[in-house]
Amino acid sequence: MIDILWKKRLPExxxxxxxxDARGKAYRLKLGIMGVTVGFVLAxxxxxxxIEFQRVLWIIPMAIIGGxxxxxxxxxxxxxxxxALGFRTPL
Structure with a gap:
């Protein structure tokens, strides 16, 4: 039931x-895989x-993984x- 409501409202x-294009997709996929990998290695x-988890330094690997x-x-x-914000990117 919830799935039907979600799909019905999603386009709105x-x-x-x-x-x-395909080059931009491939570049962003490679960049994303590298970012997640580097973030996990740093973590x-x-x-x-x-380094304790409560320290502010943990924001760095979490931000890299999120990006x-x-x-x-x-x-x-x-x-x-x-x-989408209107800037032109090379890829």
Missing amino acids: IMVFECNI AAFYLAG GAFSIFEAQTGWCAVR
């Missing part, structure tokens, strides 16, 4: 129009170095947030 809420290094995940989302949907 947001529509992601494809605004990048593992922080953990092994004994990488968003880049993967852009590659999957074919939608670029920067282009």
